[in-house]
Amino acid sequence: MKMTDLFTKTTKTVPADEAARNARLLIQAGFIHKEMAGVYAYLPLGLRVLEKIKQIVREEMDSIGGQEVMMTTLQPRDIWEKTNRWDDSVVDNWFKTALKNGTELGVGLTHEEPIVDALSAYVNSYKDLPVLVYQIQNKFRNELRAQAGLLRGREFVMKDMYSFARTQAEHDALYERIAEAYGRVYQRLGIGDITYRTKADGGYFTERFSDEYQTISDIGEDTVYVDEAKKLAINKEVYTDENLAKLGITKADLVEKHAVEVGNIFPLETKYTDALSVYYTDETGAQRSIIMGCYGIGISRLMGVLAEHFSDDKGLAWPESVAPFRVHLVRLGESPEVVKQADELYSSLTAHGISILYDNRNIRPGEKFADADLIGIPHRLVVSDKTVQAGSYEYKLRTSDAVQQLQSDALLKLLGAK
């Protein structure tokens, strides 16, 4: 992508009404556009990051047998009444709307009810289970207060997965497999070291804990107690002597931290399947309840968390796995030789399957370097009169000050070109 063609621009000043670091940086660098409080549009650079995150999640969910679907945003009232979640006094952050004829509709905030409702059409026998389905979709929640940029919005992107099992043992095995997949997702996103599986409240209908994935960050709304050696944490909401004993955690090993909930996995037992009368018939012909679990990952929230974490005083600094482009090519000067060499490098790397943001603008070097630092693409290349004379390219990592001169073949090798 040539920067002269890019839809967005960077700005030196950021909107005064954004306080959260993630929103300030992402807006300044042209990744997102604020539509209203808690509602952000994704611009070309931001969308690339969002899609990279989605793809990692997708690959990990697929690897454990998840099947991707896409449920609807518009929701019928009746299935939510069956589980007693339609009433605003029960779930107060619904967005609701209506058909012209007055029929009330909900705007999807989660999808337990519709997925179970759909399941009833396809699952009758023990032979049809277990099932693992997921979707990546916009969710709408009428939060009283949106805050912290992408971390708490009213419209946001979420991956939600649902498991359906025949027995508790089968459910537990699935649950652990999914937990492992979650661990791999955070690892690949580069926040594995600061993201803890955290024991939290399982909800009023179960004695079990749920598991949250909490990324340590000062901006986090949650307070967790971390056992760094065991790589485990416990949410403040269930931080009691009784629970610590149950979990085999010693108070002395725990450190209090602020964290952002970047995922959660929940045992739902048979609450929703029973409420919607979806059962299966076992080998003996008996009707049995289906054990359900749900598993969320906040995709857009993760983008905010990554922006918070992978940034410095100059701007963003994306990890390779989610960077909008791999290489930021900076061309200094307009001389025919420089233009020729930069254009050729752009074509050559593109032909090798390496994604590049090419700064071909006719502006001063300082602005180009500042923009490169702000946008935060991992690898930076410079083509200038100097490099033309030297017959090499200048290479630098966003996260390092070391500058190297590289020949074309060494460069291709470094970038892992085929």
Added chain:
RNA sequence: CGGGGAUUGGCGCAGUUGGCUAGCGCGCCGCGUUUGGGACGCGGAGGCCGGAGGUUCGAGUCCUCUAUCCCCGACCA
């Protein structure tokens, strides 16, 4: 929803006790000089001051209502 702060060209801001054609910086357009860490000169374009109503000879400045945004809190199956 309670408390606090805010709303003036695309962005960041200033506008004295109400007073003439609403300013500044950045950005934008044109010309020229520049070109390895956000250059400079000259010349331009762009706002009726969130919205509605009111007070007044006169309102960006005062009053009422209202919308929106930010922060703290409450809330967040």
